[in-house]
Amino acid sequence: MSKMITRMVAFGLAAAAFSVFAAPASAQATLEAVRKRGKVLCGVSPTAPGFSYADDKGVRQGFDADVCRAVSSAVFGVPDKVDFVPLNTNVRFQGLQSGEVDLLSRQTTMTFSRDTSLGLDFAPVVFYDGQGLMVSTKLGVKSASELSQSAVCILPGTTTLQNLEDYFKPRNIKYEAVVFENPDEWRNAFFSGRCDVITTDRSDLASVRAIANDPKQYVILPETISKEPLAPVVRQNDSNWRDIVSWTVNALIAAEEYGITKGNIDEQLKSKDPEIQRLLGVNGDLGKMLNVDNKWAYNAIKQLGNYGELFERNLGEKTPLGLTRGPNQLWNKGGLIYSPPFR
Amino acid sequence: MTDAAQLNTLASVADERPTRNASSWYTLLKPYIGSPFNAVVTFACLWLIYRLVTGAWGWLVTRAIVEGGPQTCKAAAGAGACWPFLAAKLRFLIFGFYPYDEHWRPALAVLLFLGAMIYSMIPRFWSRRLLWLWLAVVVTCGVLMYGGLFGLTVVNTTNWGGLPLSFMLSSVGLAFGFVLGVLLALARSSKLPAIQVIAVVFIEMVRGVPLVSILFMASVMLPLFMPDGVTIDKLLRAQVAIIIFAGAYIAETVRGGLQAVPKGQHEAAASLGLGYWLSMRKIVLPQALKIVIPPLVNIFIGFFQDTTLVTIIGLLDFLDTVRSAMRDPAWQGIAVLEGYIFAALVYAVFSYGMGSYSRFIERRLKTDHGHGRH
Numbered sequence: 049m050s051k052m053i054t055r056m057v058a059f060g061l062a063a064a065a066f067s068v069f070a071a072p073a074s075a076q077a078t079l080e081a082v083r084k085r086g087k088v089l090c091g092v093s094p095t096a097p098g099f100s101y102a103d104d105k106g107v108r109q110g111f112d113a114d115v116c117r118a119v120s121s122a123v124f125g126v127p128d129k130v131d132f133v134p135l136n137t138n139v140r141f142q143g144l145q146s147g148e149v150d151l152l153s154r155q156t157t158m159t160f161s162r163d164t165s166l167g168l169d170f171a172p173v174v175f176y177d178g179q180g181l182m183v184s185t186k187l188g189v190k191s192a193s194e195l196s197q198s199a200v201c202i203l204p205g206t207t208t209l210q211n212l213e214d215y216f217k218p219r220n221i222k223y224e225a226v227v228f229e230n231p232d233e234w235r236n237a238f239f240s241g242r243c244d245v246i247t248t249d250r251s252d253l254a255s256v257r258a259i260a261n262d263p264k265q266y267v268i269l270p271e272t273i274s275k276e277p278l279a280p281v282v283r284q285n286d287s288n289w290r291d292i293v294s295w296t297v298n299a300l301i302a303a304e305e306y307g308i309t310k311g312n313i314d315e316q317l318k319s320k321d322p323e324i325q326r327l328l329g330v331n332g333d334l335g336k337m338l339n340v341d342n343k344w345a346y347n348a349i350k351q352l353g354n355y356g357e358l359f360e361r362n363l364g365e366k367t368p369l370g371l372t373r374g375p376n377q378l379w380n381k382g383g384l385i386y387s388p389p390f391r
Numbered sequence: 392m393t394d395a396a397q398l399n400t401l402a403s404v405a406d407e408r409p410t411r412n413a414s415s416w417y418t419l420l421k422p423y424i425g426s427p428f429n430a431v432v433t434f435a436c437l438w439l440i441y442r443l444v445t446g447a448w449g450w451l452v453t454r455a456i457v458e459g460g461p462q463t464c465k466a467a468a469g470a471g472a473c474w475p476f477l478a479a480k481l482r483f484l485i486f487g488f489y490p491y492d493e494h495w496r497p498a499l500a501v502l503l504f505l506g507a508m509i510y511s512m513i514p515r516f517w518s519r520r521l522l523w524l525w526l527a528v529v530v531t532c533g534v535l536m537y538g539g540l541f542g543l544t545v546v547n548t549t550n551w552g553g554l555p556l557s558f559m560l561s562s563v564g565l566a567f568g569f570v571l572g573v574l575l576a577l578a579r580s581s582k583l584p585a586i587q588v589i590a591v592v593f594i595e596m597v598r599g600v601p602l603v604s605i606l607f608m609a610s611v612m613l614p615l616f617m618p619d620g621v622t623i624d625k626l627l628r629a630q631v632a633i634i635i636f637a638g639a640y641i642a643e644t645v646r647g648g649l650q651a652v653p654k655g656q657h658e659a660a661a662s663l664g665l666g667y668w669l670s671m672r673k674i675v676l677p678q679a680l681k682i683v684i685p686p687l688v689n690i691f692i693g694f695f696q697d698t699t700l701v702t703i704i705g706l707l708d709f710l711d712t713v714r715s716a717m718r719d720p721a722w723q724g725i726a727v728l729e730g731y732i733f734a735a736l737v738y739a740v741f742s743y744g745m746g747s748y749s750r751f752i753e754r755r756l757k758t759d760h761g762h763g764r765h
């Protein structure tokens with residue numbers, strides 16, 4: 049009797065587990081699956097200051113998280129229909145391939161081999177990063193070429209050490225790499241003088257400097273020794289979903305270019321500019337072409353702000369990270385951020 | 392009493408050894424300050440302890456910052472502990488990314504769980520009813536955490552984290568792992584070669600690789616083998632990996648207990664006409680498990696802490712919420728140790744609880760005498 053009950057319970061639990069957790073993830077119809085589920089599953093970094101981190105209430109904040117929310121706004125009209133799935137660097141692509149997430153927005157560098165061999169497609173670049181070098185002003189070094197025999201603090205990252213080697217070797221600059229597993233140790237080793245140079249992506253260097261007791265004591269050298277264009281990623285062979293993600297990003301960029309902000313978007317609805325009218329869904333049917341609501345871009349911008357607002361809120365000079373726009377300025381202001389036209 | 396008095400007189404007659412009362416301080420301190428070298432070492436250690444204790448006290452209490460925000464702590468430049476960090480982050484540390492307004496759900500689940508645990512730790516309540524109680528508790532906790540019934544909003548497992556997650560992974564892992572372990576131990580000491588070989592291969596394979604690699608298999612490889620469109624929840628995969636791993640280790644410990652049960656017990660059970668399962672359940676296993684309580688608790692405490700390894704597959708357990716909280720740009724680099732101290736305290740309290748309970752159980756079951764005379 050009791051054995052039978054135990055068996056029944058075990059079977060019931062197993063069946064429940066499968067029915068609850070089995071989720072469709074067909075390669076062709078991500079949008080359909082997303083609608084059915086009522087949520088966008090968005091792969092993000094477990095923790096990356098400024099890009100994806102927890103605020104005091106345990107809500108995921110950051111630039112990457114806001115990109116996910118913008119996609120949610122475009123699809124559902126509200127920003128909070130997102131389930132964030134933290135994915136570590138080494139499993140992020142499998143997470144996308146296996147259907148665990150619909151979209152990867154986690155500081156991922158677009159490269160040739162990733163685009164061609166992993167069954168993935170990249171959306172437009174949302175952040176132009178690059179590996180930089182930071183030194184103490186006491187060292188009196190103005191450029192990377194003046195470095196020699198220096199100890200360099202690095203984290204065991206994806207390509208950090210490789211980039212360093214690629215940059216220093218042809219220039220005959222001798223260095224000693226000191227690897228740290230823990231970011232706190234890594235930072236403190238640099239602050240305490242264990243290393244002369246600390247290297248990682250420039251966006252991270254800025255946050256390291258912000259933590260220092262006296263940030264003015266450190267200088268980020270002008271050289272950028274690698275190109276790290278960070279972009280959202282989707283599965284290959286689902287162009288509708290890819291279009292939605294790509295054009296959501298483009299809409300945020302275009303909004304900044306046309307001066308549409310979170311605050312003034314309702315006035316902009318009355319704009320005479322045909323491109324703004326099309327973007328905001330006043331005229332034309334761009335939304336229908338994407339299989340989403342015609343107000344998709346309006347919703348995303350209204351709820352999250354334009355690209356510049358996203359940047360300033362999460363990474364900009366008023367945040368602890370204190371990043372300047374640099375290459376992430378709009379194309380017509382000397383940067384690289386550019387959206388194709390909405391027509 | 393009389394023996395001691397006699398000895399005393401004998402000793403004082405023999406060599407006029409100094410009596411205990413007169414020189415108790417001397418005998419007590421002799422090993423520490425008897426020779427100049429020992430004295431130096433002793434005082435150096437005392438000085439070190441003094442410095443450590445006063446230093447820690449100063450950092451933790453007198454120089455600590457109790458009120459304020461990140462800027463107050465940053466201004467103090469690490470002179471004292473920054474407790475506002477814990478105050479601001481406490482709920483995140485405990486519940487992780489679980490939606491803020493729904494925190495009562497995991498809180499209630501944890502309380503229910505702890506309540507049921509304490510209830511079932513009391514020998515007076517040991518009965519078959521406990522099984523039903525646990526079934527009810529597990530189902531209620533599941534519904535509370537996941538939602539979807541009784542108007543509770545669904546909270547996906549990707550948003551679970553913190554203490555509830557750690558409790559779940561370790562307790563479910565150990566409960567099922569224990570059952571699996573006992574079965575494996577029985578299989579390994581079985582007389583049927585096929586079953587024995589399967590058990591040996593399973594145990595040795597699982598024990599032969601680190602937990603980290605099993606977790607990776609479960610989180611990275613398994614989804615690629617699944618048919619298109621089917622994904623098993625990551626948490627469930629990690630949970631199964633932990634059960635398998637715990638099972639293999641518990642199996643070997645239990646097997647040690649099985650071997651320690653005298654052969655006569657098996658034979659006696661057989662001569663009473665008990666079948667295999669009945670003799671195992673009534674005669675052999677109770678004795679075997681009693682013997683292995685200390686190593687079992689050792690494994691339990693170890694696994695409670697090993698569950699922190701799930702962070703490598705992106706699950707946010709308690710220790711990882713601590714790490715995440717420190718990466719909030721507003722606090723980054725300001726509060727480094729405080730979170731770890733909090734985590735260490737929580738882990739220490741629970742590990743100590745498990746240890747004391749195991750000593751209580753050992754006393755109650757009198758393992759050292761009761762063996763073989765059940």
